[in-house]
Amino acid sequence: MKVDLNEAQRLAVGFLVRHGMLDAHAHVVADHLVYASLAGHGFAGLSRLLPIAEYLKKRGPGGTVRTIHETDKSALIDGDNVIGYVTSLMGVDKAIELARTSGVGIVGVNNSWFSGMLRYYVERAADAGFIALHAANSTARVAPYGGIDRLLGTNPIAFAFPAEKHPLVIDLATASMAWGDVIYHQQTGKPLPEERAIDGDGRPTTDPLAALGGAFLPWGGPRGSSLSVIVQALGILAGSDPVIDDAGKWGYFFAVIDPALLLAPEGFKRSITTLRDRIEASRPSDPARPVRVPGSSSRQNIEVGRARGWIEVADEVYDAVR
Amino acid sequence: MKVDLNEAQRLAVGFLVRHGMLDAHAHVVADHLVYASLAGHGFAGLSRLLPIAEYLKKRGPGGTVRTIHETDKSALIDGDNVIGYVTSLMGVDKAIELARTSGVGIVGVNNSWFSGMLRYYVERAADAGFIALHAANSTARVAPYGGIDRLLGTNPIAFAFPAEKHPLVIDLATASMAWGDVIYHQQTGKPLPEERAIDGDGRPTTDPLAALGGAFLPWGGPRGSSLSVIVQALGILAGSDPVIDDAGKWGYFFAVIDPALLLAPEGFKRSITTLRDRIEASRPSDPARPVRVPGSSSRQNIEVGRARGWIEVADEVYDAVR
Numbered sequence: 087m088k089v090d091l092n093e094a095q096r097l098a099v100g101f102l103v104r105h106g107m108l109d110a111h112a113h114v115v116a117d118h119l120v121y122a123s124l125a126g127h128g129f130a131g132l133s134r135l136l137p138i139a140e141y142l143k144k145r146g147p148g149g150t151v152r153t154i155h156e157t158d159k160s161a162l163i164d165g166d167n168v169i170g171y172v173t174s175l176m177g178v179d180k181a182i183e184l185a186r187t188s189g190v191g192i193v194g195v196n197n198s199w200f201s202g203m204l205r206y207y208v209e210r211a212a213d214a215g216f217i218a219l220h221a222a223n224s225t226a227r228v229a230p231y232g233g234i235d236r237l238l239g240t241n242p243i244a245f246a247f248p249a250e251k252h253p254l255v256i257d258l259a260t261a262s263m264a265w266g267d268v269i270y271h272q273q274t275g276k277p278l279p280e281e282r283a284i285d286g287d288g289r290p291t292t293d294p295l296a297a298l299g300g301a302f303l304p305w306g307g308p309r310g311s312s313l314s315v316i317v318q319a320l321g322i323l324a325g326s327d328p329v330i331d332d333a334g335k336w337g338y339f340f341a342v343i344d345p346a347l348l349l350a351p352e353g354f355k356r357s358i359t360t361l362r363d364r365i366e367a368s369r370p371s372d373p374a375r376p377v378r379v380p381g382s383s384s385r386q387n388i389e390v391g392r393a394r395g396w397i398e399v400a401d402e403v404y405d406a407v408r
Numbered sequence: 409m410k411v412d413l414n415e416a417q418r419l420a421v422g423f424l425v426r427h428g429m430l431d432a433h434a435h436v437v438a439d440h441l442v443y444a445s446l447a448g449h450g451f452a453g454l455s456r457l458l459p460i461a462e463y464l465k466k467r468g469p470g471g472t473v474r475t476i477h478e479t480d481k482s483a484l485i486d487g488d489n490v491i492g493y494v495t496s497l498m499g500v501d502k503a504i505e506l507a508r509t510s511g512v513g514i515v516g517v518n519n520s521w522f523s524g525m526l527r528y529y530v531e532r533a534a535d536a537g538f539i540a541l542h543a544a545n546s547t548a549r550v551a552p553y554g555g556i557d558r559l560l561g562t563n564p565i566a567f568a569f570p571a572e573k574h575p576l577v578i579d580l581a582t583a584s585m586a587w588g589d590v591i592y593h594q595q596t597g598k599p600l601p602e603e604r605a606i607d608g609d610g611r612p613t614t615d616p617l618a619a620l621g622g623a624f625l626p627w628g629g630p631r632g633s634s635l636s637v638i639v640q641a642l643g644i645l646a647g648s649d650p651v652i653d654d655a656g657k658w659g660y661f662f663a664v665i666d667p668a669l670l671l672a673p674e675g676f677k678r679s680i681t682t683l684r685d686r687i688e689a690s691r692p693s694d695p696a697r698p699v700r701v702p703g704s705s706s707r708q709n710i711e712v713g714r715a716r717g718w719i720e721v722a723d724e725v726y727d728a729v730r
Contacts, residue, residue, distance in 0.1 A: 159481070159512060160669035190481060190512050194670045217645065219541075233699035235690040237683075247641045254641060256634050288693055306628045312578050312702035313635070315687070319569045319576060319680055323539065323670055328682035341663070347482035348516045348645055358641055360650035361559075365637070368557040371610055377555035380634035 087404055088396045094120050094132060101135055101407045105142045107169070115171045118202045123399070124391035125384040129270040130203055133403045137269055138169070141199060148198075151176060159188045162325060165198025170222075173198040174338050178207040178220070181342035185216050189347045194324030195338040199224075204244035205257040205384060211342045212246035212253030215351060219341040220244045223321025225330050228261045229301035231311030234288030236301035237329050239336070240265050241317035248345065249358040255381040260314035262305045268294050274402075409726055410718045416442050416454060423457050423729045427464045429491070437493045440524045445721070446713035447706040451592040452525055455725045459591055460491070463521060470520075473498060481510045484647060487520025492544075495520040496660050500529040500542070503664035507538050511669045516646030517660040521546075526566035527579040527706060533664045534568035534575030537673060541663040542566045545643025547652050550583045551623035553633030556610030558623035559651050561658070562587050563639035570667065571680040577703040582636035584627045590616050596724075 089097070098116035103109055115138070123131030148168035155162040161180050165173035177195040184191030201207075204220050211218035224239035240261035247254045262282040271278055272294035283297030284290055291297055304311040322328055326337025345354040362379045370377050391397060411419070420438035425431055437460070445453030470490035477484040483502050487495035499517040506513030523529075526542050533540035546561035562583035569576045584604040593600055594616035605619030606612055613619055626633040644650055648659025667676040684701050692699045713719060 155670065157511065157669060159510075162670045188481075189479065190514065192512065192665060192669050229693075230687050230690065230699055230701075232692055232694070232697060233687070233690045234693050237686055237690055245638045245641070247645075254637075256638055258631055258634050284693075288691065306631060308702070309580050309627065310631070312580050315576075315683070315702055316567045316578055318683060319539075319567070322679045322683065323569075323667060323676060325671065328679040329686050341665075343514060343663075345645060347479060347514050348477065348484045349647065354645060357644045357650040361637075361640060361644065364559055364651045365552050365555070368552070368555045368559055369610065370554055371551075371556050371606075372554070375554060377552055379552075380630070380637055 087399060087401055089399045089404065090396050091120060091392070094123070094397055094399065097407055098132060098135060102138070105139045106147045107142060108147060111147070111169060111172045114175055115169060118171045118206055120397065121206055121388065122203050123397040124388045125203065125205075126387045127203060127384075128400070129264065129266040131397065132399050132407065133270060133273075134200075134202070134266060135407050136273070136403070137266070138200060145199070153180070159184050159190045160192040161194075163193065163195045165195055168198055170195075170198045170201030170336070170338065174201040174207050174222075177338055177340050178210055178218070178342070181218070181340040182211050182214050182216060185211075185342040185344050189344045191340070191342040193340040193342075195340075196325030196335050198338065199336060201338060203257060204242050205246070205255045205381065207340070208244045208246035208257075209253060209255045212248045212255065215248050215344070217248070217343045217345055218244075218246045219339075221317040221320040221339045222336070223318050223326050223330065224265070224336045225332060225334065227265055227298075227302050228304050228314060229284065230315065231304055231308045234284055234301060238304070238314045238318050239321070239330060240302065241314045241321075243313065243317050247358045248351070248355050249362060250355055251359070252385060254358050254362055254379065255385065257381060257384070258313075260305055260310055260317055262303045268297055268302070272298070409721055409723055411721045411726065412718050413442060413714070416445070416719055416721065419729055420454060420457060424460065427461045428469045429464060430469060433469070433491060433494045436497055437491060440493045440528055442719065443528055443710065444525050445719040446710045447525065447527075448709045449525060450722070451586065451588040453719065454721050454729065455592060455595075456522075456524070456588060457729050458595070458725070459588070460522060467521070475502070481506050481512045482514040483516075485515065485517045487517055490520055492517075492520045492523030492658070492660065496523040496529050496544075499660055499662050500532055500540070500664070503540070503662040504533050504536050504538060507533075507664040507666050511666045513662070513664040515662040515664075517662075518647030518657050520660065521658060523660060525579060526564050527568070527577045527703065529662070530566045530568035530579075531575060531577045534570045534577065537570050537666070539570070539665045539667055540566075540568045543639040543642040543661045544658070545640050545648050545652065546587070546658045547654060547656065549587055549620075549624050550626050550636060551606065552637065553626055553630045556606055556623060560626070560636045560640050561643070561652060562624065563636045563643075565635065565639050569680045570673070570677050571684060572677055573681070574707060576680050576684055576701060577707065579703060579706070580635075582627055582632055582639055584625045590619055590624070594620070
């Protein structure tokens with residue numbers, strides 16, 4: 087059903103507060119979930135409220151987020167079990183603040199869970215004129231290429247670059263499926279697509295529960311698996327466990343860089359804009375499908391959706407949340 | 409044929425100096441080509457001497473490498489048309505030096521060409537105890553996903569993380585083929601594999617010359633193409649052109665980070681080692697093929713080859729170089 091943006095926000099805040107979340111945190115999470123719904127990522131949108139409620143029941147709302155180590159260009163933040171939507175926003179804002187004063191901000195956040203779409207955080211840095219790299223590891227769900235044991239998180243990585251009009255934002259998952267997508271399939275009783283998961287004995291499965299007990303496959307064969315290992319290692323630098331079991335520590339890594347360290351920022355923005363324009367003006371392989379730069383459809387969905395003023399929410403999610 | 413390592417080095421240096429390269433630069437290049445041969449990358453090894461000679465004829469040996477902008481944590485280096493094997497080594501060494509004093513080194517190198525295997529540079533930083541990210545763009549050879557115009561370089565990206573015994577080094581190409589590999593197919597008169605390239609009109613081709621006149625396809629569909637755009641943008645930050653035509657400016661980007669900015673370095677190295685050990689001890693999908701961490705076969709090839717004392721060089725390459 088169609089839900090007005092303000093109502094969706096109110097609904098989400100109310101639901102989260104009823105489940106024990108601080109009001110200020112609930113606003114941050116709700117804002118992100120509406121953004122994800124607008125972007126067109128159903129399972130990262132309002133339906134994420136249900137697994138969040140389960141986590142809140144299991145782990146509680148968390149305590150006080152603290153910076154435990156800091157230099158003029160870096161900070162390590164202990165999330166004290168507060169939800170990742172909140173700690174990641176604090177993490178990227180800290181990295182932006184450090185980059186403003188010293189050109190670079192390197193920030194790690196750990197001891198936190200669920201942080202949604204990575205583009206939300208890096209876009210914020212690029213809107214402020216900075217280049218951002220963000221990588222997030224999480225509970226081991228994915229087998230490395232050639233293996234059948236779950237050792238890696240679903241491990242997304244994102245970059246953003248400032249440009250004219252709007253930044254170039256690229257958000258990339260390294261697993262063949264998102265965890266939230268598997269949960270969504272489980273909730274709605276649908277089988278997974280073929281060749282995305284194996285059960286505990288390494289046999290192919292399309293059963294969401296068997297996949298959660300076994301492993302998801304990495305995206306992109308050996309190279310995609312390599313990228314997942316890179317994200318895993320960056321998460322370790324942010325203070326995660328090396329391999330994250332169900333009660334383990336996740337890591338969110340942020341690097342925010344002022345382009346002025348190397349180039350005149352306006353010239354850099356112009357060059358990124360030129361790259362984007364050249365890609366979007368290039369000849370498509372299918373004349374009916376213009377070539378798009380990565381991230382542009384999410385951005386466009388968000389713009390169109392904000393102007394429209396409502397998001398689509400699955401009826402069962404709406405009912406459960408109300 | 410088998411060529412002794414010292415002879416291979418001497419042969420390469422002699423060849424390069426006869427083609428106008430400075431003796432000091434020729435030693436750097438020869439060292440890298442022997443390393444690449446040892447790693448098992450035929451087309452990045454001694455056979456690369458032939459296209460290097462062509463480039464030297466066309467572009468000359470270059471002038472004086474200069475740092476044109478510098479801060480306490482960054483440097484922009486104009487390669488003045490000197491070969492990339494030399495300027496990238498200077499780039500990563502500069503980034504390491506900056507990271508030693510200020511925790512982070514962000515370095516861009518441009519106006520340079522051919523830099524070989526990215527792992528060579530990031531491994532050097534990780535051997536010194538640092539985390540490294542290195543991305544290199546180059547002449548437009550690759551069409552973005554959904555397009556048929558060549559706009560992106562073959563755009564490799566590499567990361568290295570310090571660990572116990574030896575670092576974790578991950579080197580990833582974002583094109584379905586390396587340029588050197590296509591040249592190698594052209595030199596040896598072999599067709600390209602299917603579905604790797606298109607001609608100037610966007611039609612599939614296995615003809616190396618048609619691929620060089622048309623475009624290589626990106627690796628990994630939309631996500632692989634996204635990663636290539638990220639590398640392109642990082643190269644732009646290093647001072648490259650937005651889209652690099654045949655006479656255009658390439659960019660090499662280096663970020664070197666001291667793990668001590670966030671964690672105790674020994675603990676970080678231990679965790680990366682644990683991740684590696686857990687992956688290599690995990691159950692393989694094929695019992696005959698143990699799970700490997702990315703980069704481990706290159707590393708092992710190099711170790712075994714050094715102990716053995718020789719590399720395999722194609723007869724026609726040996727004859728041409730002598």
